[in-house]
Amino acid sequence: MRNIQEHRSKDFYNILYSLNKYEFDDFNALASIIGKTVIKPYKECQHNSLKFLIExxxxxxxxxxxxxxxxxxxxxxxxxxxxxxxxxxxxxxxxxxxxxxxxxxxxxxxxxxxxxxxxxxxxxxxxxxxxxxxxxxxxxxxxxxxxxxxxxxxxxxxxxxxxxxxxxxxxxxxxxxxxIEATFIDNILPEKWIFTLIDKVNDKFDKRYNIIIFNPLSEADKLIKSAFMTPVTNNIDEFKEFLIQLCKITVESINKKAIQKYVDSDKLKDEQGQTLGSIGQLEILFKELNIISGNKLIDILRLVYNSRNKLSGHTASIKAYNKLWRREENYSPNWITDSKILISSVNDALNDLIEELR
Known part of the structure; x- marks a missing residue:
């Protein structure tokens, strides 16, 4: 057996290289490297969190x-x-x-x-x-x-x-x-309050009818809960994004599978025999359950959905959007104001639904 060792070191590392040779028929060599390297930090702290603590x-x-x-x-x-x-x-x-x-x-x-x-x-x-x-x-x-x-x-x-x-x-x-007054408050921002109201609606329907009306946001859409706000500036592109997110939170989250289990399939079709969309199916469910306040929610959800379609879902048309809102075709919308109208109206309708189901 022969043993060869080589030692190398500097101020920031220390390494021992070892090679052992044997006189076996197979596997007659064994090598190893043992050592330690010191990684020196920068002379100045670069990590924001640590800088906040030590500076x-x-x-x-x-x-x-x-x-x-x-x-x-x-x-x-x-x-x-x-x-x-x-x-x-x-x-x-x-x-x-x-x-x-x-x-x-x-x-x-x-x-x-x-x-x-x-x-x-x-x-x-x-x-x-x-x-x-x-x-x-x-x-x-x-x-x-x-x-x-x-x-x-x-x-x-x-x-x-x-x-x-x-x-x-x-x-x-x-x-x-x-x-200041240390009072428990349900909500501060209307655009965040909508998530609480949806949870309350689901809870009421679950307890009374064993179904939920709105599905949870998908994994890919969960971050909407943090990002969702009325537009920061009076900008149509921000309003489009607001409409897309509001539709995902409400219209696109309607639990059609639960509705279809609760309502006969023939009642969920139009005169041509085509299956109704999610808002139409929800409207039928409310009628079947004789929920009067459901009409208010259906109306505002249709306005949300059709507003999205006029500006984001298809070729954008402010004239078509104004017609939907029953305005003069050359009217110049204030997108911040319209977003506040929509979110307040949705919240009011959800709250009315909760009150009726108490």
Whole structure:
């Protein structure tokens, strides 16, 4: 038997190469490499999460008021150690719970990157690292507390600062009740409330008729729950995306299989013998069950579905869209307003359905 060893080392590795030779007929050699390599870190931290923990804290200043004498914006740091609070700190400074206002465009970053960010009802969350409460007021402005801005990373603060504006409008009342009065609130944002209402409708139908009306969103569509919002800008493309998502949440989620088990197949066909679409089948189910409030839901779902078809499903036609909405053909729609009308109408119809089934 012969043994050969070679040792190599530097300041960042130490390796021993070994070769053993034997006088056997088969398998007469054995080699091994034993060692350790040290991978040195960068001299400066690059990971955002770690930088947030080890670097000196930085804080952006935000507009929170207008000077009554000069009309100029008034700013202050979001560092909570320099803000007033309910325990007597910094009495001359703005309070931690000072509302700060932003253009709704600040949400674009979070609604488009659904793999990292989640927008729930009144809360933006980045993975498990940070979150910030928010609301949207009647002026379509995003509102957060000054002190909460100091609890997100500095780079995020700088991003929010780009859309920071002087106060416009009031604070949404449910957000105020939840945050200030510590009152349990069912909903803050109408576009997030729809998911709760759908769950409640399903629960009522399941308990009474042993069926659910709306199927859960598919695995590929689950992220809609975070991304779904009324348009940030008065832009037709954003409105089209809103309609597509609203249809997936409602019309395309109608549980036709459950309806077909509950209603005779002949009743689910039109005069030509063709099977009705999902909205038509749901309408028949409501009639069979004598659910009066179902008519309101059917009407608004048809408006949602046909609006999608006029703008997204086929060649887009604003004239055809206006006709559907019973407007002058040359009318110039406000897409943000129309989206609010649709989501509020759907929510109202779902709520009426829930009330009737109590």
């Amino acid at each position: 000196d804290e930085k804080f952006e200043e935000f507009i929170y008021d207008i000077d009554k004498d000069t009309g100029k914006p008034v700013t202050f740091t979001c560092d909570e150690n320099k803000l007033a609070n309910y325990f007597g700190a910094n009495l001359e400074a703005p309070h931690f719970l000072t509302p700060v206002f932003f253009n709704k465009a600040v949400l674009n970053k979070y609604k488009t990157d659904t793999s990292n960010y989640t927008i729930s009802d009144g809360l933006i969350r980045y993975l498990d690292e940070w979150d910030i409460p928010f609301t949207i007021n009647e002026e379509d402005k995003v509102v957060v507390w000054l002190g909460d801005l100091g609890r997100i990373p500095y780079n995020e603060q700088k991003y929010w600062r780009t859309e920071n504006i002087p106060p416009q409008g009031n604070i949404e009342k449910n957000f105020w009740k939840q945050q």
